[in-house]
Amino acid sequence: MLDKKKVKLGIAPIGWTNDDMPDLGKENTFEQCVSEMALAGFTGSEIGGKYPKDKEVLKKALELRGIEICNCWFSTFLLTKPYEEVEEEFLKQARFLKDMGARVIGVSEQSYSIQGKDVPVFEEKYVMDDGEWNTLTEGLNRLGRAAKEIGMTLTYHHHMGTVIQTEEEIDRFMQSVDPEAVFLLFDSGHCSFAGISPVKIFEKYTERTRHIHLKDLRLDVVKRAKAEKWSFLQGVRNGTFTVPGDGDVDFEPIFNLIESKGYEGYVVVEAEQDPALANPLEYALKARKYIAEKTGL
Template identity: 60%
Template sequence: MFRENSVKLGIAPIGWTNDDMPELGKEITFEQCVSEMALAGFSGTEIGNKYPRDPHVLKRALSIRNIEIVSAWFSTYLTTKPYEITEKSFLEHRDFLHEMGAKVIVVSEQGKSIQGQDIPLFEHKPSFLDQEWGRLASGLERLGELAHEKGMKLVFHHHMGTGIQTADEINRLMEMTDPEKVHLLYDTGHLYFSDENPLDVLKKFQHRVHHVHLKDVRNPIANRVKEEKLSFLQAVKEGVFTVPGNGDIDFEPVLKSIGESDYTGWLLVEAEQDPAIANPFEYALMARQYLKETAGV
């Protein structure tokens, strides 16, 4: 399904310790997290809040486990704050990731976001005014240029509870931005949870995709989130997300489409759950086995 050496497999630390809800996995150390990633058969990770920020310390801890840094989340506020504020933080973030050998920078627009608030996820989803769209597009292009200075790519993360969540919003952003400056992070779980067809979105924007998050969704919990008007964080605690093959997304055509494309880079398993309920090592093993059986990687 995948050409030899075209993709590498990573897993996000959010299954072990949650940056948005530090109480989830608070007892799990950085060392346990990355050791279990390696033991489960993954070779890459994004950066979590417990990771050392000293590049030398982090490199040593990862190298002895044969783990690479893939990227790390960066919040922009281009729709609500002056561009210069975002740029200053972005440059520090870019330089740290470059030092760690990452090739992509994951960016999500958090202006007006409700993803971290105790607000019904679907009833209060934010949207942008035309002038905010303009500031977002131009700001992302400028950040994309800064990423290119280091030979890196800016990949935009569509996300539940933000102004860029639906297929229409992704389409508008892609149309408004230079494909050489702004690329797309394709996340199966956020698309499916937003009532989009992940395969349709992939086929439409595959030429812009330079990073992939593989995340599954449990339909019964997703439906309850809508019916009971739960927040995004409540949805996570209830277990709306899980690893590929453990939920209700049909991953086979998605993986086949990625494999048949020109995509090269990381396939990153990401499934934020309560580690007290969903043992992260067991779920990492589950995901690794599923990808081996389904996609041959």
Template identity: 55%
Template sequence: MFKENLVKLGIAPIGWTNDDLPELGKENTFEQCISEMALAGFTGTEVGNKYPRDTQELRKALSLRNMEIASAWFSSFLTTEPFEETKAAFIQHRDFLFEMGAKVIVVSEQGYSIQKLAVPLFEKKPVFNEKQWEDLAGGLNELGQLALEKDMKLVFHHHMGTGVQTTEEVNRLMEMTDPNLVFLLYDTGHLYFSGDDPLEVLREHFHRIKHVHLKDVRDSVAGRVKEEKLSFLDAVREGVFTVPGNGGFDFSPVFQKLSESEYQGWMLVEAEQDPSKANPLEYALIARNYIKETAGV
């Protein structure tokens, strides 16, 4: 389906060790994590909380397993903090990723986010006012320019529990930002969980999509999250997310559209689960086999 060498396949460490819930996977080591990723057939990863920050040490560990860094999460606070604070942290993060050979920088706006709060996920979702939208868009344009200095791209991560979660909000952000400076991380799971059609964003903004997260959702758990007014972290604990091929979303049209449009870049499996309930290697293999069968890569 995909032309040879256009896409790379990776997997996020969040199925082994969870950054937001450190108790999930606390027993799993960095070495186990990247070894099982490689064993399952993936060649890339994003950076987790147990990864060494020394670039030489990290590069050596990955090269032994024929792995590389695709990107890493960066929390911006453009709607709540002075821009200079986010700018300084972003430059440090950018330079680390540049040294690791990454081409994209994942940015999520965490100003007013309820992602880590014990509040109902859907009822308490933040909604930005006009000034906050302007601060976000303007700040992202400036960060995008800083990324461009290193020939890198800023990819914005729409996310549950934040001010940019829905299709409407993604559309607005894309309209307000410079298409040459701010790009999009396309995450199937967050759109599907939000109640949106992931294909709509894919069709509308394909030209801005420079990074892809392949995340699936267990429909029964997602229904409980709404009915019982659970928080985002409670949803994760309950197993709302899973790998492609194990949830309610059909990835076939997504792979078809990405291949037809000759998408170039990383596709990363990402499914934050409790590793004591969902063995990370087992689920990595489920995902890898599903992608091979469905996408032909």
């Protein structure tokens, strides 16, 4: 059983509205989203595109429902934009998150990313050369140190279709960045989708993990995605991902590692699906029930 004093449970709004494909969940409002999060028993949320930009408006809406902000996605373009430009936007987002009570900011390098493009996700991924590796890791080290100065922690989100996707890339990345400045955002679904054992990665880097995405995967859909050369987003539309307990990822070893290695922080259900096919409240309740049964949270 997990210690509620150490581990908090959140959910991402991407199950209600998808910022990468705005037609998915366009009918779902911010108020409906956070109300249903609370109704399902979650106390943490990441920030989505429909969330109010005004801190006071957002705080009031969340306080009414007993929810706090725990993270937000931030796209870096360290390979294709001047560092100073990236840092300015990064610190703006980090300060907003800190004001909302969050402790981490989730970063993903989006230079050359194909996650939003209509190309086969398993065949068109960009591979960095040594110079680009240095540019990326040094840039992230600088951002991580800047985040520390304002009391925030940079966590890096490995992601399908991006420059950090494979097991080899995750390992090289973790060996290259400053362990005091850059930490891991571990995602069970993106590991599984990339053909990596999520348990292997998490066991190796638990001590350097500061945020967790609990995402399940339907292997039969992944098989079709490979055979039919689907893009990442086409896979999402067709049900690649689902909530924990509804797919093929074995979460028990992950939960055991969270407990045995003393992880402290948020675990966040993040499972993008078409809300017209997977009712967000229904699946949030399903995830909440499964996690409660397995962890006691």
